[in-house]
Amino acid sequence: MLPAYLPNPIAALCGGGAPIDGGRLYRDGRRFFGDGKTWRGLFAGILAGVAAGVLQIWAAGTYGISMLPQQTLLSVALLSVGALLGDLAKSFFKRRLGKERGAKWPIADQYDLVAGAFLLLLVFNPAWLFSEVTLPVFICILIITPLLHRVTNIIGYFLKVKEVPW
Numbered sequence: 001m002l003p004a005y006l007p008n009p010i011a012a013l014c015g016g017g018a019p020i021d022g023g024r025l026y027r028d029g030r031r032f033f034g035d036g037k038t039w040r041g042l043f044a045g046i047l048a049g050v051a052a053g054v055l056q057i058w059a060a061g062t063y064g065i066s067m068l069p070q071q072t073l074l075s076v077a078l079l080s081v082g083a084l085l086g087d088l089a090k091s092f093f094k095r096r097l098g099k100e101r102g103a104k105w106p107i108a109d110q111y112d113l114v115a116g117a118f119l120l121l122l123v124f125n126p127a128w129l130f131s132e133v134t135l136p137v138f139i140c141i142l143i144i145t146p147l148l149h150r151v152t153n154i155i156g157y158f159l160k161v162k163e164v165p166w
């Protein structure tokens, strides 16, 4: 999951600048995504996730690590792109509900990246998804994700990278 977990904190670290929606409003009069979704965050995050995945592929080959799911360039790209597309989609629906940037939205805030990453895998690489993400692996992901989310956001808040600790 590293290629899916890394993009969000890296986007928070490197994000800023032009928002993806260019400031445009949806027909409900609210922003499409809001100022929290920027091009720089998107590209830096995806790049970091792919870099982590490429490192995993290299490490698995070099050190013969076989108990971890075997990444491929495609799985790495889908995990990383899917994570931030999931985050973006969540922000779209968050704005439709009238929630401001940074507002809390339990469950969605934690699992957006998992939903995005797995949806892309399901569509573009289902063979990898079903062979590598077995039921125990999936259950672990469901448990670990909100814990990691909480811990990294608290760290991000104290490092003044995030404006809110969630």
Ligand code: CTP
Residues within 6 Å of the ligand: 011, 012, 013, 014, 015, 016, 033, 034, 035, 036, 037, 038, 039, 040, 041, 042, 084, 087, 090, 091, 094, 100, 101, 102, 103, 162, 166
């Ligand atoms: N970020 C970014 N570009 C992205 C995703 C995130 O620049 N595509 C940066 C923004 O600075 C954002 C921070 O990472 O404020 C934290 O991300 P997140 O919590 O997802 O955004 P929020 O500001 O909480 O906005 P939202 O309410 O839409 O989730």
Ligand code: MG
Residues within 6 Å of the ligand: 102, 103, 109, 166
């Ligand atoms: Mg948020």
